[in-house]
Amino acid sequence: MNNRGTNLDTVRQYNLSRILGLVHREGAVSRSTLTRETGLNRSTVAALVTELAALRLVVEAEPDVNRGVGRPSPVVRPHPDCVAFAVNPEQDAINIGVVRMSGEVVDRVRHEIDEPLGVAETVRVTAELIAALRAKLPAEAVIAGVGVAVPGLVRSGDGLVRLAPHLGWLDEPVASLLTDATGYAARAANDASLGALAEHTFGAGRGVDNLVYLNGGASGIGGGVIVNGIPLGGVAGYAGEFGHNLVTAPDGPGKPSTGGALEDEVNRGRLLELLELRSADAPQFEQALLTSTSAELRAEAVRQLGILSIALRNAINVLNPELVVLGGFLASLHALDPELLESLVAEQTLAAAFESVRIVRAQLGPDLLLIGAAQLAFEPLIDNPARSGS
Missing domain, CATH: 3.30.420.40 (ATPase, nucleotide binding domain)
Structure with missing residues (x-):
């Protein structure tokens, strides 16, 4: 019985991830489309959407009754209060944004600097700016985490910045340092690789x-x-x-x-x-x-x-x-x-x-790297949506 329960829970988590991934990529998806794309039955899709809505990861809206034929299907969208913090340190500024799962940058700040900052100072400034941005969000907002788009070589296994020559960084664990400083799970990757991901997903x-x-x-x-x-x-x-x-x-x-x-x-x-x-x-x-x-x-x-x-x-x-x-x-x-x-x-x-x-x-214009960095933070949430309620 225990093994059966574990297997059923694994299937449920997998299907939650499939539903949330589709909503993330498409921005607005009808329940009927989710049923068709996943191959699940309507009652299962309805239950999964209800669970995601309770986790404040999606919202449902009434369909446009003037479009299509037959019984209209509710439309599922990413919840506007589910966001990630995106960070892009550069030679002349630290750019930070609040990004929704739909790829929309809803707030941003550009902190200009006279010269590149070391990792410790970058983390300190970034944590302060993130705290100020968090204070402007609803108390019940779901924070997926922090994504960092670094102009340099970033090891994919652990986010270690092996070399960011224009910032003067060498073998710096910026992701783990930001996790400690902000209290949010942080991940780092190369900025241009994240830009490619953002343009591929939304642009x-x-x-x-x-x-x-x-x-x-x-x-x-x-x-x-x-x-x-x-x-x-x-x-x-x-x-x-x-x-x-x-x-x-x-x-x-x-x-x-x-x-x-x-x-x-x-x-x-x-x-x-x-x-x-x-x-x-x-x-x-x-x-x-x-x-x-x-x-x-x-x-x-x-x-x-x-x-x-x-x-x-x-x-x-x-x-x-x-x-x-x-x-x-x-x-x-x-x-x-x-x-x-x-x-x-x-x-x-x-x-x-x-x-x-x-x-x-x-x-995606000037928001591109912030959108890409945010996707890095959203990935673990989409892979396991149930963790947001833990």
């Missing part, structure tokens, strides 16, 4: 099984890859470091390059300098770039687009994606002259690979 890559995402930020360029619908992490989670690919020749045979990596040549800092800005968030940067009349800035931007085209050529030839998504300041470069970038990539890429790919900017 330009929705419904696309093979895509490459490149993110450009204050701390350089990173990337993420989705292959056959599954994130490509590599053996330890370090896959996608496109920013370290060489795009110009070394100094000579057998000699190390003194530059030439993608993130050295395609660089937000150079553009900011020509814009005469010390710092800027993503919308401010793009507005300044697109409205500038500086010939020197235009020449530098065109040079960077040329270098970026080499990196995209390499990615397309090697991975044969259906979609290349550009985020961060790379999206702004793309917006400056998308036709030029596409023509440069086309000239260099194998024709058979290029004919099936599209190059687009990220749809």
